[in-house]
Amino acid sequence: MIAYENAQTGYLVIGLLIVGLLMALSTLSLEYIGLHQYLVIVALIIALVLFYKLTVRVDRGIITCSFGQGVISKRILVKELTGCRVVRTHWYEGIGIRLTTRGWMYNIGGNQAVELTYKSGKKFIIGSNEAETLCEVIEEEIQRFQ
Numbered sequence: 001m002i003a004y005e006n007a008q009t010g011y012l013v014i015g016l017l018i019v020g021l022l023m024a025l026s027t028l029s030l031e032y033i034g035l036h037q038y039l040v041i042v043a044l045i046i047a048l049v050l051f052y053k054l055t056v057r058v059d060r061g062i063i064t065c066s067f068g069q070g071v072i073s074k075r076i077l078v079k080e081l082t083g084c085r086v087v088r089t090h091w092y093e094g095i096g097i098r099l100t101t102r103g104w105m106y107n108i109g110g111n112q113a114v115e116l117t118y119k120s121g122k123k124f125i126i127g128s129n130e131a132e133t134l135c136e137v138i139e140e141e142i143q144r145f146q
Contacts, residue, residue: 004058004137010108017048054108061145078141086131087115
């Protein structure tokens with residue numbers, strides 16, 4: 001049984017990539033079309049497919065964070081954690097996969113997140129629109145799998 005699962009859509013990511021895609025497509029009506037224009041369009045489409053949502057799942061002692069259809073994902077064993085807490089993210093920390101001053105972060109939008117603390121002292125941050133609930137579930141899993 002899955003203890004927790006939430007898929008958060010990145011409307012800002014989708015909007016920005018669509019604007020970029022429309023701008024790139026508008027250049028196709030020009031007289032000369034270079035290979036670089038096609039490469040930009042393909043790269044934007046790939047980025048859209050890879051990063052349009054962030055799904056977080058907690059199941060049997062494993063936390064899985066995956067973007068888009070799951071091609072880019074991270075698995076975290078709960079037994080490697082000492083705890084978690086709800087934190088706020090700052091606008092300058094960005095969205096996507098980021099290295100912040102606090103550690104690596106997976107975020108799709110908003111300013112709520114769960115900061116995981118590893119036994120080694122490292123931190124990992126998961127952006128979530130349900131940060132309180134996610135943190136409670138992770139704490140329960142930590143207690144269960146210690």
